[in-house]
Amino acid sequence: MTVRVQTEDFDAGREIAALRAGDARVGAVATFIGTVRDGSDASDAPKVSALTLEHYPGMTEKSLESIVIEARGRFNILDALVVHRVGALAPTDQIVLVVVTSAHRGEAFDACRFLMDFLKAHAPFWKKEATSEGTRWVDARTSDDEAAARW
Amino acid sequence: MTVRVQTEDFDAGREIAALRAGDARVGAVATFIGTVRDGSDASDAPKVSALTLEHYPGMTEKSLESIVIEARGRFNILDALVVHRVGALAPTDQIVLVVVTSAHRGEAFDACRFLMDFLKAHAPFWKKEATSEGTRWVDARTSDDEAAARW
Amino acid sequence: MPDSLTPGLVTVRLVYLARLREAFGSAGESLALSLEDESSVATVLARLRERGGSFALELGSGRAFRVAVNHALVTTDAKLRDGDEVALFPPVTGG
Amino acid sequence: MPDSLTPGLVTVRLVYLARLREAFGSAGESLALSLEDESSVATVLARLRERGGSFALELGSGRAFRVAVNHALVTTDAKLRDGDEVALFPPVTGG
Numbered sequence: 001m002t003v004r005v006q007t008e009d010f011d012a013g014r015e016i017a018a019l020r021a022g023d024a025r026v027g028a029v030a031t032f033i034g035t036v037r038d039g040s041d042a043s044d045a046p047k048v049s050a051l052t053l054e055h056y057p058g059m060t061e062k063s064l065e066s067i068v069i070e071a072r073g074r075f076n077i078l079d080a081l082v083v084h085r086v087g088a089l090a091p092t093d094q095i096v097l098v099v100v101t102s103a104h105r106g107e108a109f110d111a112c113r114f115l116m117d118f119l120k121a122h123a124p125f126w127k128k129e130a131t132s133e134g135t136r137w138v139d140a141r142t143s144d145d146e147a148a149a150r151w
Numbered sequence: 152m153t154v155r156v157q158t159e160d161f162d163a164g165r166e167i168a169a170l171r172a173g174d175a176r177v178g179a180v181a182t183f184i185g186t187v188r189d190g191s192d193a194s195d196a197p198k199v200s201a202l203t204l205e206h207y208p209g210m211t212e213k214s215l216e217s218i219v220i221e222a223r224g225r226f227n228i229l230d231a232l233v234v235h236r237v238g239a240l241a242p243t244d245q246i247v248l249v250v251v252t253s254a255h256r257g258e259a260f261d262a263c264r265f266l267m268d269f270l271k272a273h274a275p276f277w278k279k280e281a282t283s284e285g286t287r288w289v290d291a292r293t294s295d296d297e298a299a300a301r302w
Numbered sequence: 303m304p305d306s307l308t309p310g311l312v313t314v315r316l317v318y319l320a321r322l323r324e325a326f327g328s329a330g331e332s333l334a335l336s337l338e339d340e341s342s343v344a345t346v347l348a349r350l351r352e353r354g355g356s357f358a359l360e361l362g363s364g365r366a367f368r369v370a371v372n373h374a375l376v377t378t379d380a381k382l383r384d385g386d387e388v389a390l391f392p393p394v395t396g397g
Numbered sequence: 398m399p400d401s402l403t404p405g406l407v408t409v410r411l412v413y414l415a416r417l418r419e420a421f422g423s424a425g426e427s428l429a430l431s432l433e434d435e436s437s438v439a440t441v442l443a444r445l446r447e448r449g450g451s452f453a454l455e456l457g458s459g460r461a462f463r464v465a466v467n468h469a470l471v472t473t474d475a476k477l478r479d480g481d482e483v484a485l486f487p488p489v490t491g492g
């Protein structure tokens with residue numbers, strides 16, 4: 001079980017390969033990657049040109065670790081990895097990676113989704129968008145709290 | 152939307168990167184990889200030393216394409232990829248890759264899981280395991296039909 | 303409407319896959335349905351079961367198998383036309 | 398049990414993050430709770446609101462914000478001990 005907060009990009013293929021390497025108990029690997037949208041398709045709002053990810057150093061890793069421990073308690077999984085980037089990002093950049101290995105797909109899917117839902121609702125990250133009209137802090141989505149409350 | 156049946160291994164990282172390349176509408180990428188378990192942790196059965204994947208050429212691609220079309224109709228997704236290997240495999244080898252891109256994570260997770268559930272229940276592939284005691288065709292799991300019936 | 307473009311003559315291509323191919327000792331064969339036969343999957347299955355042996359065993363009641371006609375899954379009441387490809391196979395186990 | 402290892406003196410480290418850091422024009426500060434104060438998060442919030450301006454606005458009733466003490470999310474009735482780190486921040490938007 002590993003969590004990392006980093007400014008550098010991640011290589012999803014390499015992370016997946018490392019997490020399941022040599023483990024013949026693994027039959028299922030569920031992966032989620034969150035990426036920066038420019039928002040130009042979704043609304044009349046001006047296009048996002050850049051995104052800054054701020055976090056709360058010290059709390060962030062603890063928060064992610066406690067979410068992974070919670071997932072391990074709820075689901076029969078073999079291993080899990082969470083990588084979250086911070087700092088300056090651009091549209092199409094990768095933001096977050098969650099990888100879960102398990103024997104069967106149901107547990108891998110459930111745990112991966114649980115990790116994302118809890119991360120979205122509880123981990124101390126904040127997004128600030130830059131557009132041609134200036135910068136603004138992204139508002140939290142009620143749907144993210146609802147997604148976490150489902151579990 | 153792409154489906155492929157192939158004997159060669161796949162590079163999940165490269166496939167994910169290609170599917171979302173340059174598309175700033177994508178905010179979520181859900182990926183599933185199925186891998187060969189040796190079964191040594193799960194039962195008293197002898198350890199699986201090799202797996203042969205047989206399919207029904209001609210029907211396989213059509214079946215996968217119809218499953219992808221069904222997913223596209225049910226979920227608000229941007230793109231999807233299904234790669235399934237056939238032929239001789241060994242424990243820890245990759246069998247199947249499903250990647251789905253969408254604006255938001257809910258649809259990506261749902262579509263990815265739907266694709267796997269339908270592939271497991273409907274796509275014409277058959278596994279034959281080799282152990283120290285000989286070879287045997289893998290029995291279909293009732294849970295796979297139940298998983299597909301949920302949708 | 304005729305079930306076949308050549309009325310009265312329906313020859314189908316049978317394909318056996320996976321465990322059924324091994325049990326039957328064959329990857330497939332051509333089967334001509336006679337004039338008095340109804341041209342349906344059920345007719346094909348009845349003709350195969352008449353052979354006894356592994357055909358009667360594997361296609362017997364209570365055995366799980368699937369049928370596809372021209373690469374689409376069907377039920378046993380599906381009608382057949384001349385030249386159809388009829389595949390018989392066990393429940394699938396991919397993924 | 399005392400709420401503090403140094404009875405009667407509770408100094409906490411406040412941390413302001415994201416939109417709140419910008420609104421307050423500060424990344425944080427030290428705050429000493431006086432002897433007559435109850436040492437809880439609610440007390441800290443009341444002291445900050447008394448300043449008016451962006452503190453009263455951002456921490457006002459009906460405004461969504463979160464509080465963590467020593468890196469764990471808490472509710473406003475959480476008690477504080479000397480040296481605690483109390484972070485105030487908007488609802489999170491990562492992932």
